Amino acid sequence: MEGPKEIFLKDYKLPDYYFDTVDLKFTLGEEKTIVFAKINVVPRVNGVTPPLALDGIDLKLISVKINGNELKEGDYDVDARHLILKAPPSGSFTLETVTEISPQHNTSLEGLYKSSGNFCTQCEAEGFRKITYFQDRPDIMAKYTVRIEADKSLYPVLLSNGNLIDQGDLEGGKHFAVWEDPFKKPCYLFALVAGELESRDDTFITCSGRKVDLRIWTPPQDLPKTKHAMYSLKAAMKWDEDVFGLEYDLDLFNIVAVPDFNMGAMENKSLNIFNSKLVLASPETASDADYAAILGVIGHEYFHNWTGNRVTCRDWFQLSLKEGLTVFRDQEFSSDLGSRTVKRIGDVSKLRIYQFSQDAGPMAHPVRPHSYIKMDNFYTVTVYEKGAEVVRMYKTLLGSEGFRKGTDLYFKRHDGQAVTCEDFFAAMRDANNVDFANFLLWYSQAGTPIVKVTSSYNAEARTFSLKFSQTVPPTPGQPTKEPMFIPVAMGLLDSSGKDMPLSSFYQDGKLVSITSGAQPVYTTVLRVTKAEEEFVFHDLDEKPIPSLLRGYSAPIRLHSDLTENDLFFLLAHDSDGFNRWEAGQILARKLMLNQVVNFQKDEKLVLDPQFVHGIKCILLDSSLDKEFIAKAITLPGEGEIMDMMEVADPDAVHAVRSFIRKQLALELKQEFINKVKENRSSESYEFDHVNMARRALKNTALGYLASLEDEEISELVLNEYKSATNMTDQFSALAAIAQKPGNAREEALADFYEKWQHDYLVVNKWFSLQSASDIPGNVENVKKLLNHPAFDLRNPNKVYSLIGGFCASPVNFHAKDGSGYKFLGDLVVQLDKLNPQVASRMVSAFSRWKRYDDTRQNLAKAQLEMIVCCNGLSENVFEIASKSLA
Numbered sequence: 001m002e003g004p005k006e007i008f009l010k011d012y013k014l015p016d017y018y019f020d021t022v023d024l025k026f027t028l029g030e031e032k033t034i035v036f037a038k039i040n041v042v043p044r045v046n047g048v049t050p051p052l053a054l055d056g057i058d059l060k061l062i063s064v065k066i067n068g069n070e071l072k073e074g075d076y077d078v079d080a081r082h083l084i085l086k087a088p089p090s091g092s093f094t095l096e097t098v099t100e101i102s103p104q105h106n107t108s109l110e111g112l113y114k115s116s117g118n119f120c121t122q123c124e125a126e127g128f129r130k131i132t133y134f135q136d137r138p139d140i141m142a143k144y145t146v147r148i149e150a151d152k153s154l155y156p157v158l159l160s161n162g163n164l165i166d167q168g169d170l171e172g173g174k175h176f177a178v179w180e181d182p183f184k185k186p187c188y189l190f191a192l193v194a195g196e197l198e199s200r201d202d203t204f205i206t207c208s209g210r211k212v213d214l215r216i217w218t219p220p221q222d223l224p225k226t227k228h229a230m231y232s233l234k235a236a237m238k239w240d241e242d243v244f245g246l247e248y249d250l251d252l253f254n255i256v257a258v259p260d261f262n263m264g265a266m267e268n269k270s271l272n273i274f275n276s277k278l279v280l281a282s283p284e285t286a287s288d289a290d291y292a293a294i295l296g297v298i299g300h301e302y303f304h305n306w307t308g309n310r311v312t313c314r315d316w317f318q319l320s321l322k323e324g325l326t327v328f329r330d331q332e333f334s335s336d337l338g339s340r341t342v343k344r345i346g347d348v349s350k351l352r353i354y355q356f357s358q359d360a361g362p363m364a365h366p367v368r369p370h371s372y373i374k375m376d377n378f379y380t381v382t383v384y385e386k387g388a389e390v391v392r393m394y395k396t397l398l399g400s401e402g403f404r405k406g407t408d409l410y411f412k413r414h415d416g417q418a419v420t421c422e423d424f425f426a427a428m429r430d431a432n433n434v435d436f437a438n439f440l441l442w443y444s445q446a447g448t449p450i451v452k453v454t455s456s457y458n459a460e461a462r463t464f465s466l467k468f469s470q471t472v473p474p475t476p477g478q479p480t481k482e483p484m485f486i487p488v489a490m491g492l493l494d495s496s497g498k499d500m501p502l503s504s505f506y507q508d509g510k511l512v513s514i515t516s517g518a519q520p521v522y523t524t525v526l527r528v529t530k531a532e533e534e535f536v537f538h539d540l541d542e543k544p545i546p547s548l549l550r551g552y553s554a555p556i557r558l559h560s561d562l563t564e565n566d567l568f569f570l571l572a573h574d575s576d577g578f579n580r581w582e583a584g585q586i587l588a589r590k591l592m593l594n595q596v597v598n599f600q601k602d603e604k605l606v607l608d609p610q611f612v613h614g615i616k617c618i619l620l621d622s623s624l625d626k627e628f629i630a631k632a633i634t635l636p637g638e639g640e641i642m643d644m645m646e647v648a649d650p651d652a653v654h655a656v657r658s659f660i661r662k663q664l665a666l667e668l669k670q671e672f673i674n675k676v677k678e679n680r681s682s683e684s685y686e687f688d689h690v691n692m693a694r695r696a697l698k699n700t701a702l703g704y705l706a707s708l709e710d711e712e713i714s715e716l717v718l719n720e721y722k723s724a725t726n727m728t729d730q731f732s733a734l735a736a737i738a739q740k741p742g743n744a745r746e747e748a749l750a751d752f753y754e755k756w757q758h759d760y761l762v763v764n765k766w767f768s769l770q771s772a773s774d775i776p777g778n779v780e781n782v783k784k785l786l787n788h789p790a791f792d793l794r795n796p797n798k799v800y801s802l803i804g805g806f807c808a809s810p811v812n813f814h815a816k817d818g819s820g821y822k823f824l825g826d827l828v829v830q831l832d833k834l835n836p837q838v839a840s841r842m843v844s845a846f847s848r849w850k851r852y853d854d855t856r857q858n859l860a861k862a863q864l865e866m867i868v869c870c871n872g873l874s875e876n877v878f879e880i881a882s883k884s885l886a
């Protein structure tokens with residue numbers, strides 16, 4: 001067998017052959033499935049007909065024909081990964097293959113597989129080659145016709161992309177359906193579903209007056225839980241018309257929910273397939289976070305219809321072209337439907353916790369990677385979340401109108417094409433006639449830029465200067481970096497806390513004027529493009545307090561020379577909600593780091609009264625949005641603090657964070673109790689910002705209170721659990737109770753399981769609550785849960801809940817005796833045999849092992865070494881494990 005092969009962006013070559021039409025016929029069966037494929041093949045250059053290599057994995061080839069003539073053995077080669085036609089005829093020809101596959105044994109959940117008895121497909125990135133022999137690459141775009149035949153009673157519903165053009169009954173209790181997709185598409189957008197499903201039906205009238213049928217398919221008993229998904233879909237369709245001028249292009253849009261799915265969801269043309277947990281919701285079973293995730297992901301997959309499907313990627317290195325842009329679009333959609341500030345805080349937190357950490361570790365890669373072994377490993381927070389930040393920077397630099405001009409030009413130029421990140425950049429640039437300097441470096445340089453700012457006020461000259469310096473840390477394969485183009489949105493506050501109007505500043509001694517009609521400007525965007533740069537504001541009668549990087553205008557680590565007093569001032573006054581939250585977080589991080597040092601020196605932990613006061617002011621400020629308050633009083637996570645340490649110390653960070661939480665609860669006990677009482681839910685559940693914000697504040701307060709050893713509080717929390725009328729409140733109360741080991745915890749967990757054992761999505765919450773717990777020695781509980789009847793290693797959601805959850809608890813996963821590492825190591829090996837994609841995600845938890853002390857390093861390294869040596873290891877796990885060791 002050939003070893004794992006690395007694929008490079010620089011090696012991209014145009015295909016020698018294009019496919020223009022693809023006719024597929026599936027006969028679905030319990031023992032085997034037969035796939036007939038008839039492809040019209042066109043050489044790219046007439047007369048140039050080198051051998052044609054088709055990808056194919058786990059296929060049994062039955063026959064191959066060219067122009068109707070069966071090929072003989074010497075005419076082609078077949079190996080474990082390819083079918084090679086040695087001498088294709090000159091000019092266009094038809095290629096017909098018949099292959100046999102066994103979906104019922106496919107545990108990788110890639111290609112055609114079975115989920116809860118139904119057939120479904122997942123082809124992105126390279127799963128189509130597990131269905132039939134094909135040039136499995138996104139720049140091969142063709143029109144598809146698909147005929148599906150199956151047993152009618154077992155599989156009454158037969159779906160594929162596009163329009164249903166024929167259906168009927170066949171002999172032997174079978175039936176068929178024929179689907180035709182009028183749009184050219186790459187094979188990764190192909191989909192097929194067959195099973196016992198029912199649909200919630202609705203319609204949407206597009207801006208040009210066309211009626212679109214909308215259907216959300218689930219097993220019959222789950223239909224009542226699809227209301228919110230349908231609401232989300234219609235909202236997304238309307239939003240894309242209003243904000244991007246993009247209209248849906250077919251008369252039918254299907255969504256299917258399946259319980260076994262590796263990822264969140266998939267944007268197959270007109271037949272989106274979703275992980276059930278991102279479709280199914282009812283107030284009793286889903287939390288506010290679930291409702292919000294459904295809205296965002298339904299939007300995301302729908303938005304792909306233009307950003308991904310109509311305009312697709314030339315090759316997989318360009319993944320962020322569709323994903324960064326579509327994440328940006330779903331973020332904006334959710335912002336417009338909820339609270340912009342709160343959404344931004346959530347998105348930035350995610351970026352900092354996961355993406356910054358990836359960017360600082362062995363898997364660091366640019367938004368557009370230069371190479372990969374398994375593409376599946378590059379569906380990352382860097383490609384998605386940092387990619388979305390890159391798109392957001394265009395908008396920050398160009399303004400809403402300029403950005404829209406750019407996207408309009410992008411669709412006008414590239415509809416129906418497979419393109420690159422440069423094409424998007426060029427559309428933005430050309431539509432606005434601007435110079436974007438070195439902006440493209442955001443696609444090619446990995447690592448999080450570090451930007452330092454020093455400020456000084458000159459009372460005599462009445463000037464205020466901001467000096468920026470930037471560096472980008474080295475990352476694997478990129479030892480030295482160039483300075484980046486960093487848009488810094490900023491404003492200046494006067495001593496009363498008001499924004500000062502801004503009219504101009506000097507950059508490199510040149511006057512830059514800030515224009516915006518007659519309106520005063522309070523926020524401007526500085527363009528930092530060099531290693532060092534100075535901006536000078538003039539005519540200032542007093543020393544301003546700068547509010548920098550408003551709305552988090554660039555994905556960087558900013559270190560400013562703001563004093564603690566400045567930060568408390570911004571926390572109290574900044575007109576930019578994001579920066580108000582940020583000021584509080586910077587203060588909290590400093591405070592926590594100082595206490596970590598105390599803890600390590602065995603000194604007493606203390607909590608700064610000014611910090612308590614700051615938190616109290618926010619908590620009691622009735623002018624503030626309640627969800628904002630909930631975010632602002634939440635301490636940075638343990639991972640974020642560990643990231644700032646020379647050597648990460650999970651025990652110290654955990655002790656310090658717990659201490660501060662408890663201390664805040666002690667000092668603000670009455671205030672927290674009041675927040676709980678004032679914000680209890682009404683009987684009926686509403687998914688709207690006002691009500692979600694009430695619940696967020698109440699449950700955050702409850703979480704603080706539950707850290708106290710206090711009879712009265714224990715009763716209060718238990719009461720909240722018992723009286724809850726929706727999952728958000730019920731689960732938050734359960735989590736609060738479960739913070740501390742003991743009888744109350746055991747009883748509540750047992751009660752919850754008893755109530756919800758019939759609902760696998762709720763049971764998954766129950767798994768993750770326990771696995772992610774920081775109670776001492778939790779690895780033993782998690783091992784027991786592996787044998788719980790509700791657990792199944794073949795179901796990704798269950799693995800993410802139980803095993804993923806465990807790795808998210810620093811104290812237990814990084815237990816100094818190595819028990820957490822051993823647990824994960826053994827599991828990865830087992831899991832890899834069933835589902836390499838999921839195993840590879842799990843093994844990533846080891847990747848930052850070098851951040852820890854020697855003892856932990858050795859223990860983690862031993863597990864990684866054990867894993868890479870395993871026989872028959874998948875390329876997926878091999879890539880992550882070997883790069884982690886390098």
Ligand code: PHE
Binds near residue numbers: 122124263264323
């Ligand atoms: N393209 C999907 C999305 O982001 C993600 C996905 C990738 C799903 C690969 C399945 C497999 O919307």
Ligand code: ZN
Binds near residue numbers: 300304322323326
């Ligand atoms: Zn996507």
